[in-house]
Amino acid sequence: MGIHKMFVSRPCNLNGDAAVTGDDAGVTPGLLRTRRPLGMIESSFVSHASDARLPAPIARSPLNKLLTIVMPTYNMEAYLSGALDSILACKRADRVEALVVDDGSTDATPRVIATFEQKAPNVVRGVRKENGHYGSAVNRGIAEAAGDYVKVVDSDDWVDGDALDELLAFLESAGEVDLVLSDYVRVFEDCEEPVSVADIPPRKVLPFSDVRLRPCIMHAITYRRDVLRKSGLRLDEGILFTDDEYALFPMAWVSTLAYVPEPVYRYRLGRAEQSVSPENLERTLADNWQVTQAVMAWRRSLAARGVQPANLAYVNEKCAAIAYEHIRRRLLSSDAEQGRRVTRELEAFLTDDVGIAPADLERHVRFLRATGYAGWGVLAAYKKRRAKG
Incomplete structure (x- = not known):
């Protein structure tokens, strides 16, 4: 799936340190140099024959779901089983709707989905659509979600069953809360890196105005479904990196939040075909710029929409993180002239719209300003x- 996995050039070095860039720069990594649990990461390969029949649809019980896990997928037959098995390993899996949105896969992904629908008909539900890329798959999942809460899990990632149980237990007991944050683990080829996303009292529902959050990425976020719909969220379709929009746009309308300090999400990094791999940086730069421009336009639209000061402060910080990440990508690209032009535009956005004083810009932008x-x-x-290490 073409998803926004933050560009990391040196995930773990011999001293156990990590190079954390982009949105992850705002969180606190706690490093564990442990080998990944291969049984949970790699799924079994499902053979695909052109004349094979999919299992017949089966009857389902009425939905009474606490959490919908929207799982966009495209040609992920090698990983999808592992992702779904990790959800089914949760003791409270009956409270979960695993909504797998197949974005027009051409491999055996439809058979994997059908097999799991047979295996767990009251948990796993597949939706097949024409290919429209990541944003369109997430949009479809949100539109069809039956759960009171929504979490997006990419189909080449997975969840920790015990941590998911803790999240569900909190959601069952908390009443309505607009946003629930949980920790995640960045999984590299040879090490793992747990990330703590907040420094607030755990498992307490708090007014958004009472806390100061660091910018969050999608993997930490569970939204109340009604907040997503109230926000009018609709991700851009046909491009990559729209998880930035998902992690930002609804935040303007969050009134309450809570933090469950459990590593629910297992975030795989290091596959060469990912949109953030060094090999794909040039190819995906235009998509990243399109999403960054969408973020800029959305932020400018908030002036007339009555966003609360605390929400606006968070929005500004997240917008700045997205802008700085794109500048870093431009510095690594080959087109210097365009890089300078775009960075000047982003500098103006940061100072004029986000409200950052020139002296408080990140140091590489200050250096560029100082040298004209x-x-x-x-x-x-x-x-x-x-970046080359």
Whole structure:
């Protein structure tokens, strides 16, 4: 699936340190140099024959779901079984709707989905649609979600069953809460990196205005379904990186939140075909810029929409994180002229719309300002050397 997995050039070094960039720079990593549990990560390969018949549809019990896990997928036959098995391992799986949105897969993904619908008909539900890329699959999942809460899990990632149980237990007892944050683990080829996403009292429903959050990424977020619909969220379709929109746009309308300090989400990094791999940086730059422009336009639209000050403060910080991430990508790209032009535009957005004083901009942007952008080549060369390790 073409998803926004943050660009990490050196995930874990020999000292146990990690290079954390992009949105993850706002969270607190606690490093564990442990080998990944292969049994939970790799799924069995489902053979595909053109004349094989899919299992027949079966009757389902009436839905009474606490949480819908929307799982967008495209040609993920090698990973999807592992993702679904991890949900079924949860003791409270009967309270979960695992809604798998197949974005027009051409491999054996439809057979995997059908097999799990037979295996767990009251948990797993598949929806097949024409290919429209990640945003369209998430949009469809939100529109069809039956749960009171919604969490997006990519089909090449998975969840920790025990941690998911803890999240569900909290959701059952908490009453209505607009946003629930939980921790996640960044999984590399040779090590794991747990990430703590908040420093607030755990398992307590709090007014959004009473806390100061670091910018969150999708993997930490569970929204109340009604908040998603109230926000009018509709992700851009046909492009990558729209998980930034998902993690940002509804935040303007969150009134209450809670934090469950359990590593629910297992976030796989390191596959060469991912949209954030170094090999794909140039290819995906236009999509990342399109989403960044959408974020800029959305932020400018908030002036007339009555967003509360605390929400606006969070929005500004998240918008800044997205802008800085795109600038970093431009510094690693080959088109210096376009990089300078786009970065000037983002600098104006950060100062004029987000309200960051020039002296408080990130240091690489301050350096470019101080040199009248003549220092682009030097800074870009430095960033590229760092990215290569």
